[in-house]
Amino acid sequence: MGLISPDEYKASLVDGRVVYYKGEKVENVVTHPDLGVCVNEMAIDYEMAEDPKYGDLAAMEDPETGETISRYYYKPQNAEDLLKAHELIVKATELGDGYIPLAHDIGADALNAINITANMIGNQDYIDRIENYRKELQEKDLATCAGVTCVKGDRMLRPSDPEQAHPDFYVRVVKKNNKGIVVRGAKMHITGAAYCNDIFVVPCRAMTDADADYAVSFAIPANTKGIKQVCRPFISQRSPLEFPNTRPVRVHTDSLIIFDDVLVPWERVFLCGEWKHAATMVYNFALMHRRTGCAYRIPLSEQFVGAGVAIAEYNGIAGAPHVREKLTDLVIYLETLKSLSKTACYDFVMRGGLAVPNPIATNMAKYHFAHNYHDVIKIIQDLAGGLVVTAPTYKDYQHPELNEVIDKYLVANKNVSAENRLRMVDLIRRITRAEMETICLHGEGSPMAERMTIYMEAGKVMKDCQRLAEELAQIKR
Amino acid sequence: MGLISPDEYKASLVDGRVVYYKGEKVENVVTHPDLGVCVNEMAIDYEMAEDPKYGDLAAMEDPETGETISRYYYKPQNAEDLLKAHELIVKATELGDGYIPLAHDIGADALNAINITANMIGNQDYIDRIENYRKELQEKDLATCAGVTCVKGDRMLRPSDPEQAHPDFYVRVVKKNNKGIVVRGAKMHITGAAYCNDIFVVPCRAMTDADADYAVSFAIPANTKGIKQVCRPFISQRSPLEFPNTRPVRVHTDSLIIFDDVLVPWERVFLCGEWKHAATMVYNFALMHRRTGCAYRIPLSEQFVGAGVAIAEYNGIAGAPHVREKLTDLVIYLETLKSLSKTACYDFVMRGGLAVPNPIATNMAKYHFAHNYHDVIKIIQDLAGGLVVTAPTYKDYQHPELNEVIDKYLVANKNVSAENRLRMVDLIRRITRAEMETICLHGEGSPMAERMTIYMEAGKVMKDCQRLAEELAQIKR
């Protein structure tokens, strides 16, 4: 086989999966008026591979088999591989108007995390299974996602703590038989799960001995019996109150996934009881996934810089000193993100036989993005001014009694029409919404999660520096 | 007469005013499904005055006439008057679930600013007119608002600059006759204008000699011929996707007001050509209006503290050290706002015979609120987590296939039901939206406007401090 077409991808989704949306069961995610928009977004990944302009980036020849495979499913070996993958995510997100298509990347993060963990455990069964599964993914070009965050219950308690209201807050093995394992529990915040083929499940925290049943990782088709998804509603169409725009709406949705005693065949089980390695797996996933996160936020950050620069010009304030200061801060935000993301590739480390992005730089990049995001939003809103809230709508603009006065009165910079100013205000309203703030804070882990990782990974740096200070102070210990 | 009832207020709005909404002309703002919601919000001011619990706060005996008048329309004379007015705004906003009712307060800010300016000019005509108008407002208990921000055109150019695309970006006098003046132009961001009785118009910037036609201030009924308003659409009903909530929706909307050659009778003209005093008037308005702004944001800030504390508890993370840090920051935000707002009253200054809040403290309070607002939102979103974006809706919650699993899986703190957690998430989604961010930044003037005012007003403080430093350095000049 090899790479599949966008249509083949879409056809594959009509498979009996159980998805709820606004309280109703969805018959067909592809033709559903809202979910279909997300399907189109995910299909960008397949379009890119077919596009002569991007094919070399999105696909590559497997050095072992000579087959053409998605670059996402290739095992990175060096800085160049990581930089290429980085570039691919950035470009794909650009094509998605700031939304990463997601057909393979989060899945690939899970695939690599499982691969590394299997190598580190040294369990040949797991090594073979994940290797076989990687081959299958390469051959069938499946869309995959990763189910990581369990619903957790009381976060201060371990999964198996009897103080938990019930034992199912973390996905766990409730039965094993010769066919496979039976799992129960729920994962939440799972972007793209409603319109991908397979779901990787990995644990979301460190475990103890008592939590062994929760130390479980596997891959499973989204239409497997017992899997039920609930998607959060979202806006899939432009409002008629906005100025018309022919670009397709780009958006994703997230699923709450219920695993109601789901059977997973053994050949798709990659961790089952080895509680000591749960932390390794989630740790590696987080590392690779935060790298993904930083890459896809570069085009988003470029939108912010662009919207800020544009509205400053349109509002006729680009020359004011404090406006120049704000634009400079936007540039610093973007360029810091780019620098840290690329440093993560240049200063990669090897883990379990794969090249992984530098853990400190990766976590710093993601932390930088999230920690300073609200400041960026504040700057954009500061530059844009009250019109974001009070501007007349396109409906008003069309009204014969109002069209002329709006054109007359809502000009600021006389080289920019009122219409163009209102169009930019429409864009700013779309890209600075609160929902995105939460996504940017919490996607790929909260800022605190990144800080903790930086602290942990920086152990060596800190010890080296301490030794330096002790030498200067002539301290002998 | 004296105070009027909520129904009398509503009846007064059916007066032929010209208001557009979503591209259509509104027949009756009171019965309109969206605008009627705002009318109810404004009516709170009238309800308070009738309510035995709040009557003493909302109304008072006029010491001169012995009549009962709205406290808003009383001329403050000392710290106590300012503290009472502060308390009134805080309480009214609490009753409006975080929205200030607005029937009198912005109008009162304009009234006082005009009054002070008239006294400072010493023009007896103006003094008499504003005194008569104040009496009429006290007697008829009219709802008033203030039209301040002109559409401006190129902000780097003065109103009369021939480089402006046309001469009407700032409201100006185009004709004078023995009946009055004829004005043309447009004001934007005017909250409540669509459902108040009279609109105060004051200039929005300093003027020069050449701008004399733009140095104009007056009051005018909202239904005057030639006035046309366009309101920005807003959400006036709870979504059926949210958990049901019987509290009325509280909201305001803002108008773009077009003055299409409107005749203003002389007895309502308070500035007409005295360009040197345009700055004084807008300056005094800004001062009083920022005080109003700080007061009404106290209940809003209390909502943020409360939502943060609640969701931390509901998510079961209230004990984590970094969560306690965030809650402490919320408290510091709220208490700084309260301290500065009250300092503004205690350290009042007299201007044109009225007690006005301390300019430095007032501007610092408003700046504090706006400058740090996004940090507050970030904290709330950080504490609330991804559920704000991904939570199942009330529709899903009601579905028989989902109700039980949601109740089971979406509990975090076992003392709080999944339903209550989702309800709090609904509230957080409502109060942390981007629109409010812009309002909080720009309402009553941008952060930069407050900074500039602080700098200007601090001239004496800075000189005194400089002298102190020079004494210490033994510098003789």
Added chain:
Amino acid sequence: MGLISPDEYKASLVDGRVVYYKGEKVENVVTHPDLGVCVNEMAIDYEMAEDPKYGDLAAMEDPETGETISRYYYKPQNAEDLLKAHELIVKATELGDGYIPLAHDIGADALNAINITANMIGNQDYIDRIENYRKELQEKDLATCAGVTCVKGDRMLRPSDPEQAHPDFYVRVVKKNNKGIVVRGAKMHITGAAYCNDIFVVPCRAMTDADADYAVSFAIPANTKGIKQVCRPFISQRSPLEFPNTRPVRVHTDSLIIFDDVLVPWERVFLCGEWKHAATMVYNFALMHRRTGCAYRIPLSEQFVGAGVAIAEYNGIAGAPHVREKLTDLVIYLETLKSLSKTACYDFVMRGGLAVPNPIATNMAKYHFAHNYHDVIKIIQDLAGGLVVTAPTYKDYQHPELNEVIDKYLVANKNVSAENRLRMVDLIRRITRAEMETICLHGEGSPMAERMTIYMEAGKVMKDCQRLAEELAQIKR
């Protein structure tokens, strides 16, 4: 008796006290070239009381006895008392060129904390002892200080924890007899202890049952047998490299105080084993002392504003927009400190029969000062520029080969001589030094200590706000 003169205060210090300085035992602190400078600073308190300009502020008539007493030793009963005390500290610190004289204020903080605690315990012995001691202090006008911070050893361990390297890290009772108690241990960071008459000792943390021996408070003359002090060296004279300045150098020093089995008579013992009240006492001390801290930092902050404004002018950059921004930030820093400090008085609370400053506002004021201090220093250094580091000295300025060229080349603003510019640079070098940064961070407790207090004290505010949010979300619990 009543108030004493500066000379009487100085004479009282020649009392056989054991003080070490730069590795040598000091014969007489008054005539010692370095310590004598501190004695002069402390004497300002006594000078003020004699000065007709300040006498009414520094002293007052005791309403009970009719005697003239130091205002510091009066029990505050209301907001006015607190505001007066605030004003007194501010003025005294102004006279000390930014250094608080310290003869009574920290002692008074301890006195009041002990008084409140005695009242709260309800132990009549303690109430009588502290009342008697207060009378004696009023009558003899003694200089007092407070020994609070124990050396602590391992801060993560309680005083009595057997894991501590030895049991004496916190001051403790090692013996009791009919004369009194015998105490051992060490206190550090005790400003002014080397040149005051009596030292109050209070615990520095909450205690448990096992720590009962450490729950001890008392007052003791500084020359008592067994007390040994080590003072940190400091700069007591202007460098000849600086431009000459006839103002006296103002400075304090801090002691490490060793209690080597010191006998404390029962009438000066105010806590002895009541471990549950150790926390109350330190808590009340911290509260009052932080109020003191905020007051005396107002004149210091005025110096920073003044130095910033002056050097911006002298460097000829006062008109640059980013410089105006920085000056505005200096003003905001100062005015926030003033607002919070006064709010602490206006919103006082009653504790154990005394009016105490509002705990939240007080801790916020101190936290504001400390947390933002480095930003202030950064601004001053940014405005001052490299000359602070590279300027020629007064010695160079006097050299005939250099005087003319320095006068020629080191002018920036032509209205300000090179000499005056260099004088201001000298001042800035003195007031922005790193030592002061540490004092401002840690004096009266670290920023973290204030944050923890704010969190604790804000319990009611947070609950009220939570209830408000729950009402809005219609959550019934």
Added chain:
Amino acid sequence: MGLISPDEYKASLVDGRVVYYKGEKVENVVTHPDLGVCVNEMAIDYEMAEDPKYGDLAAMEDPETGETISRYYYKPQNAEDLLKAHELIVKATELGDGYIPLAHDIGADALNAINITANMIGNQDYIDRIENYRKELQEKDLATCAGVTCVKGDRMLRPSDPEQAHPDFYVRVVKKNNKGIVVRGAKMHITGAAYCNDIFVVPCRAMTDADADYAVSFAIPANTKGIKQVCRPFISQRSPLEFPNTRPVRVHTDSLIIFDDVLVPWERVFLCGEWKHAATMVYNFALMHRRTGCAYRIPLSEQFVGAGVAIAEYNGIAGAPHVREKLTDLVIYLETLKSLSKTACYDFVMRGGLAVPNPIATNMAKYHFAHNYHDVIKIIQDLAGGLVVTAPTYKDYQHPELNEVIDKYLVANKNVSAENRLRMVDLIRRITRAEMETICLHGEGSPMAERMTIYMEAGKVMKDCQRLAEELAQIKR
């Protein structure tokens, strides 16, 4: 010739140069008790080249001549050359205990800036002169520095503005003859000038036509007739109050350099009247010099991380959550600096035939370092606590009456002796002083200078981003 030895370097400084220090003329900078310490610091560069461990880094074979030359004086051609130079500066600074030796690097920054400018002007004379001079520097291995910052007078006025108090605030050509040019003026803040061989002079700002006499660049031996230097005093020895430490003190000093009608021969003149290129030259110098600045601050930042980690451990607080937060912030500070510095090399650009570090990344690195420096100091001081101000000295520690009690009482973490804790406190006192704060802010240009450069250089980034936003908003212009 080729590389010279440390002794040869020192011998070369006894050349009749005119240097003043503390108001006295210095006979011999090498044997002077204070300046000699700086000479030793600069000599590190010569020691490195001789040291087998560092020789390959400090020196290299000139690909053209095959001669061994200092790597500093090589023209960088690609990312690798820049990374090597970066590594060299980092290592040299490590050997200087945080002080960059400075024998060649600032000079090399000037050399390259002049070289690029000559190439851009296309003036063959200049190209030849600078090429010849580079060869001479390579052959003689001279120590060079750069005189950039003029004393400026009124910074708001151009050099030639008649409003300036006199015309000599910027170095200018007062005469030309067939031997060369005669220059007058003064440069300040010139680090290392008192003990280097040659001084590069470059303009410090953009010029206009009227300023042509000030558009001058040249190189000149430090002992040339008419050059007079004044050095700022500094601490060249450890205080006997500190714990003994056998490492040499490392320090530099800065000169005010007076050019009193100094003759510069034509072959050392690199700019003379081409006012349009003054900006280019200073711009290129700033770029390269900021790169140098970022490199040498990496070891300094490592000292801060190390001191923070060490004192947290010594104080026994390393496990507290808020302490871990602070340590994480130190790591983020260091790693961001490293990432941006290396990005500047990877993303180099070609200018005038030389590879120069990326302007945006370089300025961001320097800005990051300076802008956040005070936060780093605050963290260190917060972790270190009051002992930095109040600790007993080594003199006290040696006193027989005190030694035992200090050892007993000043232990915190029982695995660390009181002596070691006090040693670390000594180090922290040395490295966190205010002087260094100013150097870190203003060295290589103020934070505002970097911001302005970022804004200017980011023109293309901003335009690209704006176009992106306009595409999304479907704006046609």
